[in-house]
Amino acid sequence: MLHLFILILILNNTIASADWDYAKNGPDVWKENYPTCAGENQSPINIRTRCTVFQPFSRFEFTSIYYEPIKFNLTNNGHTIKAVPNNPTSISLTGGNLKGTYLFESFHLHWGPNHNSGSEHQVNGDKSAGEIHFVYIHPESKQRAVLSFLMETEANKSQPVYLRNRSRNVAMEKQWQNYFDAAHKLIEQNSSTTLDLTLELLMGSNVAEFWRYVGSLTTPSCAENVIWTVFRQPISILDYDFGFFRDDLFFESYRGPQPLYHRQVNRSFLNEKLSPIPDENLCFSDFLSIILLELSYIDITFATIFTIINFQRS
Numbered sequence: 001m002l003h004l005f006i007l008i009l010i011l012n013n014t015i016a017s018a019d020w021d022y023a024k025n026g027p028d029v030w031k032e033n034y035p036t037c038a039g040e041n042q043s044p045i046n047i048r049t050r051c052t053v054f055q056p057f058s059r060f061e062f063t064s065i066y067y068e069p070i071k072f073n074l075t076n077n078g079h080t081i082k083a084v085p086n087n088p089t090s091i092s093l094t095g096g097n098l099k100g101t102y103l104f105e106s107f108h109l110h111w112g113p114n115h116n117s118g119s120e121h122q123v124n125g126d127k128s129a130g131e132i133h134f135v136y137i138h139p140e141s142k143q144r145a146v147l148s149f150l151m152e153t154e155a156n157k158s159q160p161v162y163l164r165n166r167s168r169n170v171a172m173e174k175q176w177q178n179y180f181d182a183a184h185k186l187i188e189q190n191s192s193t194t195l196d197l198t199l200e201l202l203m204g205s206n207v208a209e210f211w212r213y214v215g216s217l218t219t220p221s222c223a224e225n226v227i228w229t230v231f232r233q234p235i236s237i238l239d240y241d242f243g244f245f246r247d248d249l250f251f252e253s254y255r256g257p258q259p260l261y262h263r264q265v266n267r268s269f270l271n272e273k274l275s276p277i278p279d280e281n282l283c284f285s286d287f288l289s290i291i292l293l294e295l296s297y298i299d300i301t302f303a304t305i306f307t308i309i310n311f312q313r314s
């Protein structure tokens with residue numbers, strides 16, 4: 001009986017990971033099995049900084065264990081390395097204009113084929129080498145709040161100047177090195193390991209400046225109503241660490257930006273620099289694309305009616 005149960009578990013895992021991926025069953029075809037992936041509140045997005053709207057936000061508050069080392073279980077789940085604390089309900093998040101208390105669930109990384117490609121969110125069309133998602137969930141409503149950091153590597157020189165020229169954070173670098181040393185051993189799917197990590201050191205202390213919008217999970221089911229916080233300052237790591245992920249784990253693990261449609265992106269800081277892209281209609285391009293899409297539907301409708309009338313005449 002136990003053997004049968006284990007077999008079903010293994011089969012379930014295999015089916016779950018073969019169902020979607022970042023290659024043959026990649027983001028372009030997810031909507032065929034997961035219709036929500038074609039919704040109008042999808043993530044990630046390209047953040048056009050000049051189109052963001054300032055809004056005052058309350059400070060993020062974490063429970064004290066956020067500042068202490070806790071035991072994490074790291075697992076290769078066939079899509080990424082997922083890190084889950086052994087006691088998931090002990091880290092809570094409030095503030096940041098979130099309604100109520102959210103509980104920490106897990107964190108994971110996204111990456112791409114080189115140091116200029118791998119982040120899910122883009123800033124003025126700029127990609128970073130990767131992105132990390134710290135996932136929180138509201139215990140009653142099950143709404144998720146994701147705290148997201150772009151990850152830049154040493155080889156990445158195409159970031160705007162305000163994201164560079166800052167002092168190194170040695171404690172954070174060491175913490176990430178511990179993470180990558182452990183994650184590098186998880187080549188086999190479903191392999192796992194445990195290690196002690198401190199969330200505050202992984203995230204860094206600069207959590208006051210961010211962009212905020214409402215979107216979705218960036219993997220199937222693409223469920224919507226996720227509150228996104230994308231921090232302005234990226235985390236720096238060595239390109240070597242992602243090199244291992246690219247070569248031995250998965251070539252890439254990210255979804256590209258989705259249309260913004262009617263959504264607004266807020267920012268928590270006043271002094272936004274204008275976009276370097278000389279496009280006066282930048283903030284309206286999504287609106288225009290919706291109109292063009294709707295016009296194309298009208299064209300199709302007219303063409304269909306015309307064909308039917310012609311068919312009836314003949």
Ligand SMILES: [Zn+2]
Pocket residue numbers: 108109110133218
């Ligand atoms: Zn993610």
